Amino acid sequence: MTDTDEERTLFEAPPIAEQERMVEAILFASTEPVTVADLVQRMPHGADPAEALVYLRKRYEGRGVNVVKVGDAWAFRTAPDLGFLMRRETVETRKLSRAAIETLAIVAYHQPVTRAEIEEIRGVAVSRGTIDQLMEMEWIRLGRRRMTPGRPVTFVVTETFLDHFGLESARDLPGIKELRAAGLLDSRPGPSFGASRDGAEEDEATSGQSELFED
Amino acid sequence: MTDTDEERTLFEAPPIAEQERMVEAILFASTEPVTVADLVQRMPHGADPAEALVYLRKRYEGRGVNVVKVGDAWAFRTAPDLGFLMRRETVETRKLSRAAIETLAIVAYHQPVTRAEIEEIRGVAVSRGTIDQLMEMEWIRLGRRRMTPGRPVTFVVTETFLDHFGLESARDLPGIKELRAAGLLDSRPGPSFGASRDGAEEDEATSGQSELFED
């Protein structure tokens, strides 16, 4: 291939449109951004890649990929507004933990309610993570501070919460008596209850619940 | 989120020019060819990437990079006439043995083809290593088993093979039509000289030939 070098000097530089094609191909195939000096070296003798780049850059304006300058080198990059195409989101649905659903229930039935009150009702401490999770899901939010010593914050449920559960307002939630009448609540302890109840606050919570109410 | 799907249907699909930009960005970003199904999944609801591809392909005709079809997938590839500019990017490919090259061609032109058929055509046993090497390069893969006694496995070429040789499909293999017209791609059974002819190929060949006769 050494004689092509000699040949090249015998010919005129390729037309600018052809040079543009060349720059396009080189930028596309290179594993890193390419400097103009590098382009000069790789293209036929007499080529003017800097000029070709001007045309190429213009050609890709507003396209799905653009010619961008990285330091003093050039590269193709996806148009910034199409970045979302380069992300693939997978959504995984999980059941809320027992602690979270209980905390949520207490907020819904007792709002506005302080953290200390939630803990009193549940009989166990409420972890920071549980509250954070519910806040992040936008199912609860901060209400007014309670006008008592220490001015503790309170929690209330959100519109998103009502939306999700198909409620007009938190007052529409059925009371204990109604729950019992609807058969959702059987106050008589089943024999399995003692065993399963204190089991764990973890994942088994949901399966535990169904057992509980299905007799 | 399930409700985003609902939301999406509330909006019109983006205009085709915008879809073209999206396909452009996705294909540009990927080294591997991308299937239309994959494009559909990644683009907004209601988009028609197949149509956008028609426009995109036309747009890049004669450019330094082209939109090429590889099996069911699409990719950007530099124009073949500019290969000389890219010598620097050339990846040294392993040199294939003559046996490997012939075996590859037989798989490509006769696919799906059994090992016994390859041996019948070459008149010599195919070494394990040859098949392994081609499989490792992802140029051939297992096809369906042949529904003949012994249910032998068959080999077919892959999309990687098509991509490597710049073929849209195996139908575009050079000279395949002429070869077929000349009857050279028929698996024509020998007039029962299998038993006397190749003792060296032993059981494999003899059992293989019965398959051969059955299609």
Add this chain to the structure above:
Amino acid sequence: MSDAPPQAAPAAEDWTAPELLSPTERMAAEALIVDVDGFEGPLDLLLTLSRTQKVDLRRISVLQLAEQYLGFVERARTLRIELAADYLVMAAWLAYLKSRLLLPPEPGEEGPSAEDLAAHLAFQLERLQAMREAAARLMARDRLGRDFFARGLPEGVSLHRKVSYDATLLDLMRAYARIRTKDEFRPFVMDREHVFTMEQALERMRGLIGYAGDWADLTTFLPEGWDATPMARRSSTAAHFAAVLELAKRGQLVLRQGETFAPIQIRRVPS
């Protein structure tokens, strides 16, 4: 590549009329034999030899080809070169084919004719040649990574995993109900005070069997104090009944009952 295997090609050109070989031709012929390892089997060798006929493969003389091959094998033998078994098998088959082609067919002969066999061999050679040429054309194509290129700087798709939590109104209400009613619950403890187990009864009855030489009511075997409350009586009766069934099964005693609800009687099986 499309013409011939590189090692064998020059030799093959000079492979006609072995009797008239010049010294250089002879050396070339010997080189062909020495290079037998360079051939990919007998069919490859036949294809190389067939080229010396300088005709289209479709018009090849199989008889002449058979003679060439047999001449090759003969010369290999005089040079004391060991040929692989498949070359010899091919030689034997070609010798057979040659005789079939030269002799008139025997009347009533079955199987394919010599012409059919020859035609198929010619077909195989043509097909192998065609595949060689196809392979060469394939390898000469523009190739990815050599003549055309993929994106050098791919922008990968980043994966974002989003977890969404879900709960139903029922979950919510049940959770609340559980909290609000938990004071009403007490852990359930099995009341074992008035339970007589079958194991206990079996243990007891083993010791008492000896006294049941004659038919006796099961109730007379119940432990003392276990008829005080209905629950204790039920439990001990059930346990002892189960125990005597077990003993009857083991063949240690028999039991009978006159009619429904009549007293159950037991008796030891005399050993």
